[in-house]
Amino acid sequence: MVKTLLLVTGLLFPQLGWADSPAEVTKRLISTMQSCGQDFGLPSAPSQCTNEEIEKNLAIAQLSRWLMGPHWDTLGQEKQADFINLLTRLLRELAYPRASEFLADTQFEYGDTQQQGNEALTEVSVINPDEGRVTIGFRLNQSEGVWKIWDVRLDGVSMASNLRKQVQSLMSKQSYEELVERMQQTIANAKTDEAG
Amino acid sequence: MQKQRLGYIMVLCLVSVLGLGPHTPIAFAQNGAMQPGLDDPLDMLDSPAPAYEPSVFEPFNEKMFSFNIWMDEHILRPVARSYAGAVPEPARLGVRRFFHNIGVVPRFANSLFQLKLDGAAREAGRFMINTTIGGLGFFDVAKNKFGLETSEEDFGQTLGKYGVGSGPYLVLPFIGPSTVRDAIGRVADGAMDPKTYFLSTVEVTATDAGTMVTNAVNERSLNLELFESVDRYSLDMYSAVQDFYMQNRERQIAE
Numbered sequence: 294m295v296k297t298l299l300l301v302t303g304l305l306f307p308q309l310g311w312a313d314s315p316a317e318v319t320k321r322l323i324s325t326m327q328s329c330g331q332d333f334g335l336p337s338a339p340s341q342c343t344n345e346e347i348e349k350n351l352a353i354a355q356l357s358r359w360l361m362g363p364h365w366d367t368l369g370q371e372k373q374a375d376f377i378n379l380l381t382r383l384l385r386e387l388a389y390p391r392a393s394e395f396l397a398d399t400q401f402e403y404g405d406t407q408q409q410g411n412e413a414l415t416e417v418s419v420i421n422p423d424e425g426r427v428t429i430g431f432r433l434n435q436s437e438g439v440w441k442i443w444d445v446r447l448d449g450v451s452m453a454s455n456l457r458k459q460v461q462s463l464m465s466k467q468s469y470e471e472l473v474e475r476m477q478q479t480i481a482n483a484k485t486d487e488a489g
Numbered sequence: 490m491q492k493q494r495l496g497y498i499m500v501l502c503l504v505s506v507l508g509l510g511p512h513t514p515i516a517f518a519q520n521g522a523m524q525p526g527l528d529d530p531l532d533m534l535d536s537p538a539p540a541y542e543p544s545v546f547e548p549f550n551e552k553m554f555s556f557n558i559w560m561d562e563h564i565l566r567p568v569a570r571s572y573a574g575a576v577p578e579p580a581r582l583g584v585r586r587f588f589h590n591i592g593v594v595p596r597f598a599n600s601l602f603q604l605k606l607d608g609a610a611r612e613a614g615r616f617m618i619n620t621t622i623g624g625l626g627f628f629d630v631a632k633n634k635f636g637l638e639t640s641e642e643d644f645g646q647t648l649g650k651y652g653v654g655s656g657p658y659l660v661l662p663f664i665g666p667s668t669v670r671d672a673i674g675r676v677a678d679g680a681m682d683p684k685t686y687f688l689s690t691v692e693v694t695a696t697d698a699g700t701m702v703t704n705a706v707n708e709r710s711l712n713l714e715l716f717e718s719v720d721r722y723s724l725d726m727y728s729a730v731q732d733f734y735m736q737n738r739e740r741q742i743a744e
Binding site: 352355356359362363387411412432434443444448449450451454455456458459460461462463464465466472475476479482483486 | 532533540721732
């Protein structure tokens with residue numbers, strides 16, 4: 294009874310402190326992907342190996358707004374929703390399968406977590422016999438009491454910043470339509486490569 | 490696996506494959522680089538992202554970028570592919586280590602300039618060990634047997650360390666991504682080359698050109714597949730490379 298009460302209270306009021314910490318969210322994502330490995334996305338894969346399970350840990354909608362920057366408000370609700378959808382598809386086709394495959398047989402050391410207000414950085418070291426130690430930084434943001442990952446930094450290089458630069462360059466120099474076309478093309482390329 | 494995981498970054502890095510001087514971060518992923526912290530107020534998900542600001546050299550840069558890509562597609566990649574077919578990978582890795590070994594002087598000097606005395610000592614030690622028992626640098630005995638890691642420092646980083654701003658982003662023909670500061674640094678590093686004091690300008694230019702071409706072909710041959718995927722997986726290759734270069738240089742200077 295007490296456990297049930299705690300669980301329900303934690304779900305309803307995560308800001309009271311029962312929500313997972315940044316380190317726990319990071320560990321959960323890595324462990325989910327590790328357990329899926331090359332089975333990720335396959336019909337025979339376990340229930341946790343779905344896009345939806347991965348996306349519970351990711352702040353895709355907030356990331357979409359951040360990527361667009363000053364262009365976000367000019368898009369209108371319909372295009373905003375389209376962009377979030379496209380970004381989700383891009384991550385599904387490009388990021389999750391590759392990350393799962395890699396994480397399946399990699400050793401990790403979990404490092405410290407820095408937290409400042411609603412932002413946190415959890416560091417994880419990957420030990421590789423060829424490359425030595427590579428540091429992966431997971432950036433998280435807390436919204437309504439829930440921590441979600443929005444950036445991955447490989448040896449200090451932010452993937453989100455890199456994508457933001459590309460998105461904003463296209464929005465400034467080309468158009469939203471061109472950006473959409475490029476995203477669709479990239480998704481198609483990833484699908485072709487996966488099938489091949 | 491490692492290649493797959495780091496493929497995207499490496500591919501971006503290798504867009505500068507035509508320029509294989511000290512500015513090419515070949516070994517960017519070594520030994521747990523420092524992560525930026527949480528102190529940048531612009532780098533928060535809740536903060537409004539800054540508006541896109543193109544480099545003042547953008548029109549020139551875009552032309553040079555296209556030129557470098559064209560050169561790669563039509564000259565460097567075909568040559569590198571043939572070279573890769575003729576020379577086995579271990580030999581090509583040896584060639585990479587040889588070129589790295591002979592570029593010791595700028596790394597040593599810039600480690601000193603930045604008061605990284607252990608880095609300077611490591612570079613001196615590495616050069617002595619690899620040049621002798623490492624067969625002129627074809628084998629990295631210093632790292633494998635003595636644990637001496639390289640100290641990747643150049644004059645652009647030295648300037649950055651002492652507070653000189655990067656200046657506008659710049660794409661150089663044949664060289665690839667740079668900034669005004671790093672281009673100046675590249676000239677300074679070139680002036681540290683000992684042969685400039687023994688050979689005539691024509692001889693130095695010819696030697697440097699030969700070295701650069703051989704190094705570029707060798708490096709490209711070691712990264713044929715990785716490089717090819719960047720075009721397929723980036724939305725805007727020019728800005729992806731620019732951002733990677735700027736982030737990577739910032740990280741190198743902060744280390």
